[in-house]
Amino acid sequence: MKFLYLPLLILALAGCSQADKAATATTGPDARFDAFKNQFIEALWRQNPGYASGQGYHKYDSLLVIPNAAQRQSDAAFTQKYLAALSTFGLDSLSPNNQIDLRLLRNELRAQRWYADTLRSWQWDPSNYNLGGAVGDLLNGRHYPLDRRLRNISDKISHAAEFYAAARANLSSPTREHTELAIRQNAGGLAVFGSALADSVRKSGLTEQEKKTLTDHIATTRQAVQGYLDFLKNEVLSVGKYRSFRIGKNLFEQKFAYDIQSHFSAAEVYQQALKHKAELLHDMGHRAARLYPKYFPGQKAPADTLALIRSVVNQLTLKHAPRDGFVDAVKRQIPTLVAFVNEHKLLTQDPSKPLVVRETPLYMRGSGAGASVSAPGPYDKGANTYYNVEPLPAEWTPAQAESYLREYNDYTLQILNIHEAIPGHYTQLVYANRSPSLVKSIFGNGAMIEGWAVYTERMMLENGYGNNSDEMWLLWDKWNMRVTLNTIIDHAIQVDNMSEKDAVAMLRLDGFQEEAEARGKWLRATLSQVQLSSYFTGYSEIYALREELKQKQDKEFDLKAFHENFLSYGSAPVKYIRELLLRK
Secondary structure, three states: OHHHHHHHHHHHHHHHHHHHHHHHHHHOHHHHHHHHHHHHHHHHHHHOHHHHHHOOOOOOOOOOOOOOHHHHHHHHHHHHHHHHHHOOOOHHHOOHHHHHHHHHHHHHHHHHHHHHHHHOHHHHOHHHOOHHHHHHHHHHOOOOOHHHHHHHHHHHHOOHHHHHHHHHHHOOOOOHHHHHHHHHHHHHHHHHHOHHHHHHHHHOOOOHHHHHHHHHHHHHHHHHHHHHHHHHHHHHHOOOOOOOOOOHHHHHHHHHHHHHOOOOOHHHHHHHHHHHHHHHHHHHHHHHHHHHHHHOOOOOOOOOHHHHHHHHHHHHOOOOOOHHHHHHHHHHHHHHHHHHHHHOOOOOOOOOOOEEEEEOOHHHOOOOOOEEEEOOOOOOOOOOEEEEEOOOOOOOOHHHHHHHHHHOOHHHHHHHHHHHOOOOHHHHHHHHOOOOOHHHHHOOOHHHHHHHHHHHHHHHHHOOOOOOOHHHHHHHHHHHHHHHHHHHHHHHHHOOOOOHHHHHHHHHHOOOOOHHHHHHHHHHHHHOOOHHHHHHHHHHHHHHHHHHHHHHHHHHOOHHHHHHHHHOOOOOOHHHHHHHHHHO
16 A cells, blocks of 8 residues: 555655755756846946946936046945855856856956056046937937937936036046047037027926026036036146156056956067068058059059058059048948848848948047947947947048048948948947847947947858958958958057057058058057957957867857857856857
């Protein structure tokens, strides 16, 4: 008789086992870490509402953080609290995806402290302080009805005077370059508080009292911005007491480690870039030798390789958009890229996610970046992605405009659009917003993001874009040389004190760049550190990973599957994606 109960006992034990598994699933290390991540991110948004708005989380849009000493102390306590909480999770106890998230969070919090306590750019970079961008994004957003957005703007800018007073108090021996950038961008930011905002207030459903209050806040904000501009012009620029924009070897290495998160050090990547530069010049020489008879029939080719390359490049760059048609030329190319990616089955695209090509807003201009992408955050996935294209400045002479247009000639403009739009930044960021991990979407790795965009340029040409012509490949070599030289001058300027004269000479002679492009790159290299190294670093690591997987998988390798698997991990550092793909 007792054996009759055995099946019931087995079922009971099985039931206990399943219940234990279910309990473990909800209380195990991964479940606890998932709960922690959600709690941390919500706390982060309360701590930094501007960061939250930029990611599409609009609960705290009405709040403005005053960047004073009390706020820095609050930020320090916040990072210490959550670094201590992270230390309670064992890396090996978590799933592979959560291991990446743990590493990303730890790096993010440590980087925040390093930026505040060691780099201290809040003391020497006046461009950190600009309300124009934040308010412009709120005004142009679609996340709330107009009236609610205007009420949030009203509350936010009611503290504008305190914000700019703290900015002035923070600054101590700023750099001349960042001061001039702050003047340009805050002057552009004034336009945000002009007619467009006033028109929105007039046509809104706000009460008359609300309209008056907001109008008064706008007037006070304009006064505060203008006061900051006057301070920068009259009490900073006119005095002329600056610190150098160069951060030096130790800070550069540390910033590289936090920002790039590569297997390699900054010095190692610098050496890799020097080697790649020589490889590119070798390929360019061969292609230019084949093209020379086509463009210079009956003429003897220059014996000097650099002169040979330059002569062919100069001929190819004569084909370019007209001065007033640059933005339109970008718009016309986007459908062609979409069709090519679909036809060659390079990855699956999402036609429901809009890409809008627009002129770069005034408050974003002046940093030296001619094109960029503004993508919606993970909370605002249905919003437009903007491809910002900066029109040629009206004050440029015909010679300056011609130099710029030749740099972004008909061939190079196609490569630029691959990089910025399809299947580059725009496509990658659409995939990143699908990632189930908010951590990977929010704390995206710049080297992976930029590296993917550079990788797609080469990948498109490898798959026949441009008909495998020497013209397209030669100008891709030139474009990739730009990425390579970005890394070289980034290190040489910030670490080795390279002069403007030597940097421009390298860009023009070895990079075959136009004068306007080379001068713009010098400006950018003085305003940023490490970011210029992200392109080459990420590209090199992604390309090496693809080739490694091709060798391992042999005939089983599928390019589309590689792309979609790679992008499925969000904007994580390449070294961590590599671990997961090789583990698969």
